Amino acid sequence: MSLEEWDGAHSLYLTRGDEVSSYRPWFTGDVFEHVSVPAIDDTDLAIVIAHPCSMRAGPNLKDRILFAAVRTHEATPAHKWMDGYFNRMPLPELYGDGAPFHAAWLEDIGVVRTGALELGTRIACLSPFGVNVLQQRLVHNLTRLEVGTSKFWEAFSRTYEESDLLEEWTEGLSDMDQAPAVSFETWIGQGTPTRRKRLEDAQHRSQVRSDMRAEIRRIRGAI
Amino acid sequence: MSIDLLTGDRTRADSVVLPVLERPTRTSQDALAEEAGYTHALARGLSNDAVVLQRRAIAVQLRTRTEETAKSAVPDLLNELAEGGLAWRDIARLVGVTVPAVRKWRQGGPSTSEHRKSIAKLLAFIELLRSDHMVMEGASWLEMTLAESSITGLDIYSSGLIESLVLYAASVLSSEELLDEYDPQWRNSIDDRFEIFTAADGHPSIRLRGAELIG
Incomplete structure (x- = not known):
């Protein structure tokens, strides 16, 4: 089994840029600008990798949430991610159609205070499939266990x-x-x-x- | 009477006698089996023709109902789909647009005639399931997985196999036959190594199947 391939950037995202709704609660896979992962100094882009079940206590967000650093990345076709780049999550056209390729580095992770999120700007929300791909790659990176995204x-x-x-x-x-x-x-x-x-x-x-x-x-x- | 086939040659053994093969008679059960096979083949051919005809009929039915449904305003069509319980995300997917596009339409934003037709077709499809095939909760029906796969009616609809989906609702196609049309390799994508369970903290979790039996 290889990791999941994706069919176009649109399949990974629910919304990007101006389309991101302020009504949508913060969720796994949300990408923020002006948010830095502690000890990571070269980028202020970050993606939520905390599990949905662990982000909240009742209706309230927890004080700290787990993030991974996001950086620009060489444009790499989808099929190459199935058996490579295991320490990253692809974020093609993060800023919209035709925009540069980005990726989340799944080893550059840390907790960010949720207060800092209010100062940041959410620029993308992943689709359900995108969240599943993120979780698959995160689990694989940490444990080398391959689990199908449908699971x-x-x-x-x-x-x-x-x-x-x-x-x-x-x-x-x-x-x-x-x-x-x-x-x-x-x-x-x-x-x-x-x-x-x-x-x-x-x-x-x-x-x-x-x-x-x-x-x-x-x-x-x-x- | 024996037939000596080995004559006229000094090397032949005169003592070799070949058996007499009598011509076999055709029994009644052979004839019956042959007739049954012929009738079955004829029935199968007729059945295949019936399915082809039914597909055409469904396509005409859907087209007619879509044209009628499309007379309503797009926000009204979307509201009717929403009242049936479909997720906005799934409506967007089945119509072939993004969630933000659907949000704009809900708020009265303009849509193309093609998109209007796609929305009307989805609503007509759900109405057809209810009126002709007793599927009273179309949204719920579309969200259920098929056979042992993780593929749902939503996946089938978005792939364009809409007539086949109606044939499945009509019990003309089995779930396996429908999945075979969608993806002949669907059985290979079943991953039964893992199972979902409720962990001690009350949240769903994933583990290897049979892990609970290990002490």
């Missing part, structure tokens, strides 16, 4: 779904809710099993989404 999706897609829902909740209610992350945490923790638990099963996700959208409409209609 990461199977295990952790619930966290991605929840992040999508929180983004939609925030976008839908931020003009009338001072703490949407808190109200969302309450809502998603309701029910038996909880809505959060139901997200673990792919066949229940669409119902949770429908319910959330109905709840947003209800809240907006009631106020």
